[in-house]
Amino acid sequence: MMSTLYAEFRKFATIRSTYIVSLLALLLGGALIFWGHGYKGGPVYPTNTLQDGAMDMMSVVGIFTGIIAILLICHEYRYNTIGYTLTASNNRLKVLLAKLLITGGYAVIMTLLSVALSMVLTILGAKLAHHYMPTQTVDVFEMMWRSLAYMVGGIWFALFLGFLSRSLVFALVAYFLIPAVEPLLHMLLKISNNYMPSSAQGQILQFTHTPGVYSAEASAGVFGLYVLVMLVVSAVLFVSKDAN
Numbered sequence: 001m002m003s004t005l006y007a008e009f010r011k012f013a014t015i016r017s018t019y020i021v022s023l024l025a026l027l028l029g030g031a032l033i034f035w036g037h038g039y040k041g042g043p044v045y046p047t048n049t050l051q052d053g054a055m056d057m058m059s060v061v062g063i064f065t066g067i068i069a070i071l072l073i074c075h076e077y078r079y080n081t082i083g084y085t086l087t088a089s090n091n092r093l094k095v096l097l098a099k100l101l102i103t104g105g106y107a108v109i110m111t112l113l114s115v116a117l118s119m120v121l122t123i124l125g126a127k128l129a130h131h132y133m134p135t136q137t138v139d140v141f142e143m144m145w146r147s148l149a150y151m152v153g154g155i156w157f158a159l160f161l162g163f164l165s166r167s168l169v170f171a172l173v174a175y176f177l178i179p180a181v182e183p184l185l186h187m188l189l190k191i192s193n194n195y196m197p198s199s200a201q202g203q204i205l206q207f208t209h210t211p212g213v214y215s216a217e218a219s220a221g222v223f224g225l226y227v228l229v230m231l232v233v234s235a236v237l238f239v240s241k242d243a244n
Contacts, residue, residue, distance in 0.1 A: 004089045008098040025064030029057045033118045038125015050136045055205040057118035066158030070171045073162035107155040149220045160230035197226045
């Protein structure tokens, strides 16, 4: 297992797209937080400005981390290197688990970087605008578990889209189409947002309770159920289907 995990880590850490997409995520998310929550957030800042900025940063960075997860698996099928990956391991489930651990670890790192960066840029934006920011109230535990659940769950959701489709184009289209289709399903078929994956994922980050909307814990459970079902189906198909 360790050799498989190391091999997946090397593939993940030695391709330029990992660093390019990660940098773009942090730059774009940081710029939006600096401008929206910091520079233009005053002159009267709420006491939860830093916390809300961190949550908004997650919603931006999470999009890019999902793209990286899709690239990790779909590039192997696109460039016909999946055969070498499976040959090097004596168990296909080890390959799936290794990709799961690598992407999950990456999501944790990006979460920590995003939280720290969002807070620094919010404060910097307020100072450059010559605005006073009052003492902030930050529920560290709530902020961190919500951020990690959103980011880790999101990157695994994207990874399993790649495993299920094996097509880079299809996986990326599905990744961006699902959030766009959900409002239509809600409007036309009256399906509650509480039961749809992207909506449930987004509700994890909401601190303000809205009547009729599931709590962060319940939303995390719904989204986690989607991820679990995708994991089981991906594992069965990955083991049983031909590599090509």
